[in-house]
Amino acid sequence: MSNQGALPEEPGQSSPRGALLDILTSSQRAVAELEALQFSVFAGALQHALSGSDGTAGDSAMRVRELAAEIGAAMRLPDRTVERLLGEATDLIERFPATFDAMQTGRITRQHVRVIVDAGGRLDDDARAEYESRLVEIAAVETAGRLRRVARGTAERLQPQSLDERHAMAAEQRGVFVTDLDDGMACLTAVRPATLAHGVHDRLSAMGRAVKAADPDDCRTLSQVRADLLCDLALTAVPAGHDELSVLSEIKAEVSIVVPVLTLLDQSTDAALLDGAQPVDPATARALAGAAPGWTRILTHPIAATPLAVDRYRPSKHQRRLLRALDERCRFPGCGYLARHCDLDHHHDAALGGATSTDNLSHLCRRHHMLKHHSRWTVVKQGDGVVVWTSPTKRQYPDRHYPETRGHGVRFEPPSAGGSPPPGVRAPDGKPPPAPF
Template sequence: MEELGYYSDQARSDVRVDTAIAAAEYEQRAVNSHHAATLVAIHSVLDEARYCPEVFVGNHASRFSREDVEFAERAAIADLAVRLALSENTVRSHESQAVTMIGRTPITWQKFRWGDVSPANARIVAEVAASLPEDSSMFAEFDTVVADRACQLAPARFRAFARKLREQIVADTAAERHESEASLRRVIFEPDLDGMAWISAYLPAEVATAAMTLVDAEALRLWAVPGETRTMPQLRADVFGDMITGAGGGSVAVRVGVLIPMLTLLGQSEAPASLEGYGPIDAETARKLAGDATSIYRILTDPVTGAILDIDQPTKHIPEGLRRMRQLIDQTCTFPGCGKRAMNCDLDHTIDRQFGGQTTLMNLSHLCRKHHRDKHMTKWMLTQDDTGRIEWTSPTGYVTAPDPPPF
């Protein structure tokens, strides 16, 4: 009887496992299908913005110019980004993916809509298909071969397969493709946890190899110095940091700002500070930066709400001290989700001077050039209360809560 009971329990366990696996498969297919539906919805919104721009830029003309349509599209992208908690680039990428797959890989697109293809593999299909020359026969060949593999392979294996397939289909030379890809070179800054961050660069292979050779050579030289205790990875990181900041003898001046609570600065608290362009850093690092500072600005805030209490008197021109203070407060463009650093943005009057706006701390905010133009050219509206906090209202009426102050 005990043995029968054991096998009975095992049989029930097998059924439970099979049921759970079936549920996981069903839910994953639903996730895939819903993601495809999201791309379609995004495409529909942006199409409406292009055909009916008055929703986003106002009905100020009987005929809309190309610039009006462009700003309507930009306003719609920003509206979607805020509502969906995505970046504007991601919204653009989602629409581009839908348009590319619908136009170039309809077989794979249909499988994606059915839930057979994962969002990761669908994204790979769109990326590779977008790189194909304008040749419908190439699109059809790629789509026919890639469709089934997109349903079967994990993303890493599928990416390798799709890239190899592209190489077999595309007839242009490796040199031409390298020249085209080199135009996309860039540097990426990505904040991480615990006061750390990543800096990566997408470079031509020969440039990246030469740079790494220099880093390795200097790291090896330091490693051979008697008494050196750093590991090779640490030495490479330190050498790289010295090279790009000029600490190793370069001539480029570097300026960073840090917001430090007064008690932290005095050593009576370990509350974190905020590094301009990055975010929270530990108290010890903040005090070290303050000790090396060439100038200090005082910002008086409410200890409970964080609201700014000191307000400079109105002035026609923006003094450097006021400009720098607002830069330290905002740290980035104040449009929701935009991470462009304040030092590279326009300092904008929330209420324009021509409409009675004053040049004070509470009527200024940083906007990158794109969002600065969107504020003036579309129905996006910015308001700023008497504590300096900002609120945005989208053309379709969505109101975003102001971000909490960084200090």
């Protein structure tokens, strides 16, 4: 191809590419301006809720939760995320005024703002003002990635605290997190002081090398052996450093898994579902099923996958188990807390004549249980299992399930005290399923 027909490169309004760049940069500025507008609304709303001037009852924490739940339902965001955004917006506007101003006038993007706030969060007022004025200038001409390096360096230089103090604060952020991956895998991350993290890795490496030296036929890579050893240790060892009361060793890992009956019988390769969400390969599912000390049979609708009935050799717990199977998670819109970590709530209070029936009971996590009882949010359960929430401003938000997130088949659960021995698994008897709810 010759250069004929190529876009002219000189700047100017007559150039098509110039016009395109104008549109992109001006829309980028407009997005930043609108996001700044959202931030100021978030901060204003938080201030109103904290002062009680918006008519909200209850203590300040509950007023903030009520507000976050209402914004979250309207914007389709989890209310915990909204609560964090309310705090971040207020922090930005109150502590980083020059940065907020640059965002408000479209000079820097939200990504730049995040870098500036993250790296400068622990600076004192004087240092922060100097840091901000330097960083905003650079943010106007650099990518967020390059800005991050400058931001860290500048913050380090202006840092009033010693490394010891900062390490102590950073250590407060330690934790263990699980992130689901594709193909039945998940990533386990532990955030610990660098010395301990490297120490764990080093010990796993030494053990891994010893394992491989002892068995030359072991074809696993060292990295694979490390991962296998880590799980062996975490799942089976006693936590010696903490076990003063000898109770920790009694706590076993708890997961629930739904296995399609035909997969269990080795007649299908349909995936099992871990906690109603993460697919598990059939071989693993069959192995877990074989080791499960108790089980609950859940008959699911073949198309909608709605649990239709549950049987278990402890009828007194029948209702609880059916509800757990039905709800799977907290029934506040957008909440993902698993039902087994939730409270069972009577929508219509039992003390006021509300029935203890599946129509009147739902799982709510502690946070949303509190919200229901201590704020102006109200809830009713419809006959089809949909739970409808009404916000303080009288907007309605349904919480419903989708067939894609339900497993079909037999759910294996951890043993409960005094549970029955596992009965044999039988094939479906061929009778048609009962009509759906």
